[in-house]
Amino acid sequence: MSRKILFVVNNPAFFLSHRLPVALRAKEEGYEVAVATMQGEAVAQIVAHGLTHFVIPMSRSGMNPLAELRTIYALYRLYRKYRPDLVHLVTIKPVLYGGIAARLAKVKAVVYAISGLGFIFTRERKGIDWVKEITQVLYRLALGHQHSRVIIQNDNDRQILLDIGAMQASQAVKIRGSGVDVAAFTTQPEPEKPVLVTMAARLLKDKGVIEFVEAARISARNGSDIRWQLAGTPDPGNPASVTPEEVKSWGSEVTVLGEVKDIASLYARSHIVALPSYREGLPKSLVEAAACGRAVVTTDVPGCRDAIEIGKSGLLVPVKDAQKLYEAVARLAADDNLRLSMGNEGRILALEAFDIRKVVDMHLAIYEELLA
Secondary structure, eight states: OOOEEEEEESOHHHHHHHTHHHHHHHHHTTOEEEEEEOOOTTHHHHHHTTOEEEEOOOOSSOOOHHHHHHHHHHHHHHHHHHOOSEEEEESHHHHHHHHHHHHHHTOSEEEEEEOOOOGGGTOOOSSOOHHHHHHHHHHHHHTTOSSEEEEESSHHHHHHHHHTTSSOGGGEEEOOSSOBOTTTSOOOOOOSSSOEEEEESOOBGGGTHHHHHHHHHHHHHTTOOOEEEEEBOOOTTSTTBOOHHHHHTTGGGEEEOBOOSOHHHHHHTOSEEEEOOSOOSSOHHHHHHHHTTOEEEEESSTTTGGGSOBTTTEEEEOTTOHHHHHHHHHHHHHOHHHHHHHHHHHHHHIIIIIBHHHHHHHHHHHHHHHHO
16 A cells, blocks of 8 residues: 655645645655645646645634634544645644644654744744744644654754754754756846846735835936836735735836746846845745846845855845845846856756755655655
């Protein structure tokens, strides 16, 4: 009988973009693979890949205690019914709720994928931060499985989890992001000028979209011919999302493309890639920029600084600082040699650290170790 792996991810589209290659490789290696997500349009694509799919009741950002308990119970029942040999939990709620349910259901092995811990652990509040305290307890409960591995994407997240007593050092495995197909994302010659800087992300305030727009306005006020464009849409299910009305108010300084599926072509038409995010696990957009040989400007925060070779493949700027963002972009725009050199270094980094084949191999090795 084939050994069973069950992926638990909140958003089916996120599973397709970040974990599908791992699931398909596991299936090729003889595992029976199933996926549990919320309902969504991308479910049909998951099934089309020959993967069993289960719908779980889970809200992406809801905090209703009864609804959250229903999610834990639904996962517990699914584990007891499907009886996976290993569950692979991806993103915060699946990690927390799926991890607790896995311990209750006595699942044999668990892989926790920490895609970024968020601001709860770094924000400063006067008095007791009850949300932070409760979250720490949940992480301790969720990550306490005796036969498990915790995949972290940056050293900051690893240290936080160790400091709060949520995991043992022996559980941690560092994998820098979800990988990129370096055969599909290739270095292309730069397009003709003027220089075009691109930010590809959901239009969330904590992705730094407001700072990007303000940097574009500073650029225009300075008479620069640098062009600025955003590839992404608002995300109504996320409390940090900008509104459609805000997007309409941004004016002509920045071009908003909406959702773009062909990121490789988008970057081929760009000179610079920017992501002024407030915090990340390890951003896929910067991994793809590296593979495409494009210089990067990003923020000096966990996850973002881990996605570049600092000063070699990209520049770091302070978080929430539109002026410094503009200055870094302008520096790269004015120096062709520096920009091209950083792009070349990014491509080398992608081949060495981000190649999807290496990332998939590391995941399969974890599965084999836990199920040996």
